[in-house]
Amino acid sequence: MCFKATTASTILFRWSVGGLVGTLLVAVSSPWFVRSYLPRHIDEIRDVAVLQSGTTYRWRSEGYADTWIGPHGMPGIADAKFFSDRDDESTLRVALWGDSQAEGMGVADRFKIFAQAEQLADRSAVNLSVLPLARSGDDARSWLHQLPAAERRLGVDIHMILVVDLPDFTIAAERFQAEPLDASQQRIVEQIPAFALRAVRNLLTSHEGDAPRRLRFAIGPAAIAPPQFDQSNEALDVAAAGAAKADVVSVIADATAAIRAVTTRPVHVIYAPPIPVIMGGRRIERDDNEAILASLITALGDAEINWIDLRPAMIAAARRGDWPRGFHNGEIGNGHLNSLGNRIVARSIVAAVTETTREN
Amino acid sequence: MLFSQIEFPIFLAVVLVLTWLTRAKTTRHGVLLIASYYFYAYWDVRFCSLLIFSTMVDFVVARKISQVDEPIARKRWLVLSLVSNLGILAFFKYFDFFVDSARVALEPLGISTQTLGIVLPVGISFYTFQTLSYTIDVYRRKILPSSSFIDFSLYVAFFPQLVAGPIVRASEFLPQLSRVPAWSKRRFYGGAQQLLRGAVKKVLLADRFGEMVDIVFAGPDLYSALTLGLAAVAYAGQIYYDFSGYSDMAIGVAKMLGYRFPVNFRHPYLATSLSDFWRRWHMTLSRWLRDYLYIPLGGNRGSSWSQYRNLMVTMMLGGLWHGAAWTFVAWGVLHGVGLAVQRAVPISYRSWTPRPVGWMVTMAVVLVGWILFRSSDFYTASVYLHRMLTMASGIDWFPPLVLGGLACLVTEHVAWRTRLRPAMRLPALAWYSPIATAVMLWALVLYAPRGFRPFVYFQF
Numbered sequence: 001m002c003f004k005a006t007t008a009s010t011i012l013f014r015w016s017v018g019g020l021v022g023t024l025l026v027a028v029s030s031p032w033f034v035r036s037y038l039p040r041h042i043d044e045i046r047d048v049a050v051l052q053s054g055t056t057y058r059w060r061s062e063g064y065a066d067t068w069i070g071p072h073g074m075p076g077i078a079d080a081k082f083f084s085d086r087d088d089e090s091t092l093r094v095a096l097w098g099d100s101q102a103e104g105m106g107v108a109d110r111f112k113i114f115a116q117a118e119q120l121a122d123r124s125a126v127n128l129s130v131l132p133l134a135r136s137g138d139d140a141r142s143w144l145h146q147l148p149a150a151e152r153r154l155g156v157d158i159h160m161i162l163v164v165d166l167p168d169f170t171i172a173a174e175r176f177q178a179e180p181l182d183a184s185q186q187r188i189v190e191q192i193p194a195f196a197l198r199a200v201r202n203l204l205t206s207h208e209g210d211a212p213r214r215l216r217f218a219i220g221p222a223a224i225a226p227p228q229f230d231q232s233n234e235a236l237d238v239a240a241a242g243a244a245k246a247d248v249v250s251v252i253a254d255a256t257a258a259i260r261a262v263t264t265r266p267v268h269v270i271y272a273p274p275i276p277v278i279m280g281g282r283r284i285e286r287d288d289n290e291a292i293l294a295s296l297i298t299a300l301g302d303a304e305i306n307w308i309d310l311r312p313a314m315i316a317a318a319r320r321g322d323w324p325r326g327f328h329n330g331e332i333g334n335g336h337l338n339s340l341g342n343r344i345v346a347r348s349i350v351a352a353v354t355e356t357t358r359e360n
Numbered sequence: 361m362l363f364s365q366i367e368f369p370i371f372l373a374v375v376l377v378l379t380w381l382t383r384a385k386t387t388r389h390g391v392l393l394i395a396s397y398y399f400y401a402y403w404d405v406r407f408c409s410l411l412i413f414s415t416m417v418d419f420v421v422a423r424k425i426s427q428v429d430e431p432i433a434r435k436r437w438l439v440l441s442l443v444s445n446l447g448i449l450a451f452f453k454y455f456d457f458f459v460d461s462a463r464v465a466l467e468p469l470g471i472s473t474q475t476l477g478i479v480l481p482v483g484i485s486f487y488t489f490q491t492l493s494y495t496i497d498v499y500r501r502k503i504l505p506s507s508s509f510i511d512f513s514l515y516v517a518f519f520p521q522l523v524a525g526p527i528v529r530a531s532e533f534l535p536q537l538s539r540v541p542a543w544s545k546r547r548f549y550g551g552a553q554q555l556l557r558g559a560v561k562k563v564l565l566a567d568r569f570g571e572m573v574d575i576v577f578a579g580p581d582l583y584s585a586l587t588l589g590l591a592a593v594a595y596a597g598q599i600y601y602d603f604s605g606y607s608d609m610a611i612g613v614a615k616m617l618g619y620r621f622p623v624n625f626r627h628p629y630l631a632t633s634l635s636d637f638w639r640r641w642h643m644t645l646s647r648w649l650r651d652y653l654y655i656p657l658g659g660n661r662g663s664s665w666s667q668y669r670n671l672m673v674t675m676m677l678g679g680l681w682h683g684a685a686w687t688f689v690a691w692g693v694l695h696g697v698g699l700a701v702q703r704a705v706p707i708s709y710r711s712w713t714p715r716p717v718g719w720m721v722t723m724a725v726v727l728v729g730w731i732l733f734r735s736s737d738f739y740t741a742s743v744y745l746h747r748m749l750t751m752a753s754g755i756d757w758f759p760p761l762v763l764g765g766l767a768c769l770v771t772e773h774v775a776w777r778t779r780l781r782p783a784m785r786l787p788a789l790a791w792y793s794p795i796a797t798a799v800m801l802w803a804l805v806l807y808a809p810r811g812f813r814p815f816v817y818f819q820f
Binding site: 014021030202 | 370398405579580753791801802807808810
């Protein structure tokens with residue numbers, strides 16, 4: 001290495017060009033590793049923010065898949081199939097509500113809950129169309145807000161609500177507040193490559209989430225960061241909800257009443273809490289919500305809402321060594337539903353639909 | 361402060377500017393000393409007092425030793441240094457461990473075995489060994505005592521090596537403080553590249569390995585033998601990249617400031633014998649143990665059995681140095697036994713053994729050692745080893761990023777033995793250096809795991 005023999009301008013030029021080439025390499029290879037950031041818009045029927053139809057969404061951690069965004073922001077559903085099912089009077093249309101667990105961005109489209117349910121229904125000669133209306137971060141307030149329009153405009157016959165975190169369900173009676181869409185943010189997402197957005201996000205936000213990163217230059221001792229627990233397993237914390245134990249019953253009653261207030265169609269609540277789960281080196285099969293489930297099931301029964309408990313099926317699968325949650329690039333036994341977990345949910349949907357149609 | 365924290369580049373930039381702007385020696389050392397104490401106080405200002413105490417004791421003791429000729433007086437001063445340094449280390453690092461271990465014997469006698477829940481001061485094992493080596497070297501008349509308290513304080517507290525080494529000897533560092541280093545673009549560039557390489561090792565490789573290792577070692581009874589095997593190898597990768605990454609960053613930062621540190625790692629997983637492994641792994645600790653423990657115990661002198669005993673004692677204490685737990689002692693004993701067995705094998709047989717066989721045997725011992733080292737207790741280690749060796753069934757989990765990291769580990773070790781070695785240092789004028797540098801910088805920002813993960817060796 002001889003710095004003297006080479007002029008500063010030459011070095012600067014080489015490093016500028018080299019830096020650009022390196023950046024280009026990262027940009028070209030980033031789709032293999034970096035999730036996509038897509039703009040959202042308010043869907044005219046659902047009246048919530050959804051991803052743009054006709055785009056492909058990449059998910060690259062805890063699962064690895066490209067998801068086609070179908071009509072009305074429904075992940076994984078092909079446009080042609082959606083429109084042909086919509087025009088077919090003999091097709092039974094099931095709306096699948098839920099959060100990211102039901103959305104299933106971590107698995108390929110053919111392994112998503114709706115697709116597996118339709119495959120199983122085909123085998124059972126049931127003419128079924130499942131509309132994946134679940135969105136990441138959604139809760140019952142959003143589901144109930146969308147429900148009437150989904151029935152009217154999308155022709156939904158049956159509702160399936162996949163409940164993983166019970167608090168997401170028990171707040172059904174609370175008022176829905178539409179999430180604001182920042183137009184400038186949408187423009188940025190549209191125009192700037194995903195890898196650059198990701199880099200900026202990593203630099204500006206804290207490791208614990210999306211909160212702005214705070215630099216600390218003060219001397220210690222600093223507060224020790226609390227251990228990170230998987231909060232998806234949190235029990236319905238009555239105290240946190242500001243209610244006394246006795247109020248749980250009324251919270252649940254309000255939630256079921258809220259559902260019945262917006263629909264007269266059959267509703268099935270599919271309960272699939274994050275158990276079994278591996279945490280701290282232990283297999284946990286205990287459901288912390290057990291104490292309030294009896295009240296919930298009674299309230300649902302009174303409101304003629306069906307209750308499907310997937311805990312036994314999930315636990316049985318895990319005991320066989322087939323964990324319904326987790327991915328190789330995440331953690332087996334913890335996290336989102338994988339294709340096997342989706343199949344268990346899909347099976348319950350087909351069984352419930354078959355049962356409902358038989359009753360009617 | 362951690363090298364991998366986002367605040368560190370800002371801190372380093374300020375220190376670099378101030379240091380290179382300051383040409384007066386004393387002022388420069390003063391700036392570095394203040395920066396070093398700030399670096400340490402960033403973690404916990406209260407423990408700066410220990411650092412100051414240790415510095416003062418050894419500064420005074422070394423001067424006293426050099427001022428007297430009478431052997432007994434010299435020895436007394438040395439004992440004072442040993443007692444105070446090792447006493448602090450014993451109290452802060454081992455008090456709870458020994459009390460806990462003595463519980464079985466003491467509780468029936470009605471003696472209280474209440475532990476104190478003492479916080480381990482970061483870096484205490486490293487700076488204690490540094491100050492001890494200084495005093496012992498002065499005692500052995502290998503070096504002269506430092507005449508400048510600021511210089512000596514800087515030697516003890518110099519922030520690149522303060523909390524996790526390399527264990528730099530006074531004879532290597534104090535002479536460098538005798539004058540202000542000349543600015544060298546080449547050295548600065550080399551240091552920056554080494555810092556970047558170290559960050560990549562730590563953040564992109566070690567931390568990724570750590571994500572799997574933490575989960576599997578927390579519940580080895582849940583996982584299949586193959587997954588346990590993968591996690592054990594991943595831990596070998598994690599601890600290597602974590603510590604060698606830290607060493608690279610420390611050496612790189614020192615270079616950027618104009619100082620040289622000794623090499624601490626030389627691709628240890630290429631070792632074809634255990635002694636070879638210890639010549640490549642944490643080299644500054646190995647030579648410390650050799651020069652200040654093994655040789656004073658008798659070293660290679662005396663009968664075979666006394667040599668084995670010396671090896672065992674050295675490795676056992678080396679294990680205990682790593683942490684206050686019996687699993688660390690067992691790890692040291694395992695290596696001690698391995699080294700003794702290696703020594704017991706006749707040289708003719710050793711030279712006859714094909715190198716791949718030597719490598720495999722060495723790696724097997726090293727891997728079993730890492731399982732002991734990482735396990736929280738003997739029960740966990742035994743479950744781990746038993747399930748792994750009996751090909752137990754359980755959850756199969758093969759994280760692709762861990763497999764990719766292991767591919768990097770193998771590639772890096774193999775490439776180091778080829779003509780690619782110079783290229784791995786990314787020479788400033790090579791066409792590929794800017795490209796590789798840009799890719800590494802982007803990768804650090806894009807692909808660093810979310811979540812705080814301190815360096816493994818901080819706990820030691």
